[in-house]
Amino acid sequence: xxxxxxxxxxxxxxxxxTQGKLFLVAIILTDIEALxxxxxxxxxxELLSGKKKLKWNKTKNDLKVEYLKQILTIKALKHSIYYSIxxxxxxxxxxxxxxxxxxxxxxxxxxxxxSIIIDGLNDKERIKVYSEPQNLHNGLRSNLYGSTTLAExxxxxF
Numbered sequence: 001x002x003x004x005x006x007x008x009x010x011x012x013x014x015x016x017x018t019q020g021k022l023f024l025v026a027i028i029l030t031d032i033e034a035l036x037x038x039x040x041x042x043x044x045x046e047l048l049s050g051k052k053k054l055k056w057n058k059t060k061n062d063l064k065v066e067y068l069k070q071i072l073t074i075k076a077l078k079h080s081i082y083y084s085i086x087x088x089x090x091x092x093x094x095x096x097x098x099x100x101x102x103x104x105x106x107x108x109x110x111x112x113x114x115s116i117i118i119d120g121l122n123d124k125e126r127i128k129v130y131s132e133p134q135n136l137h138n139g140l141r142s143n144l145y146g147s148t149t150l151a152e153x154x155x156x157x158f
Contacts, residue, residue, distance in 0.1 A: 005112040006032045009104060012119040013096055020090040025099035027082040029107050034076040045070040082106070093128040100129070 008030055015023035030038055046052055049067040051059055059067075071077065084099040096118070104114055118129060 005108070005110050007104070007108060007112050007114045008032070008035055009100060009114050009116045010119075011096065011100060011116060013092065015086075016092055020088055023086040023089065023092060023095055025084050025086075025096050027099060027103045028077065028080055029082060029103050030076065030080050034080075038074065038076045041074050041076070042071070045074075079107075093125050097129050097131075 008028075010028040010030075011025065013023065013025045015021075028038075045067060049070055050063045051067045054063075056064070082099070082103040084095070084102070086095050089095060100116060104112075108114070116130070118126060121129060
């Protein structure tokens, strides 16, 4: 009997304010075994770096640098951080979906179930983004959830 691997895909995007000049999608894709440890480490780093619960755009540059340096030391994030940078497009939902699909297909080499956690989307956008990965790959099945601390902590508001 094949056991499905449970993956969690935390997504955050930035760049809508550039009117399509630059759009970045950052993803953390991890399995259930690493999830609680990873979330705990990220929350500790928020406190230790001085960033705490500040939104990225309200955080001073020296705190941003310290926060990012500390995140890069987390072993559980090795081979779990993915991103795509896009230029000259306003197709934010489709680009987010494309990045999610590329990430999952790259990492998942067995049968899997994916829970997708996306920060900052309204319900209409969330539904669009949810349907696209399945359209891009026939076997891609996922669950979609709202925002979580991990999605915000890992995206670093690029």
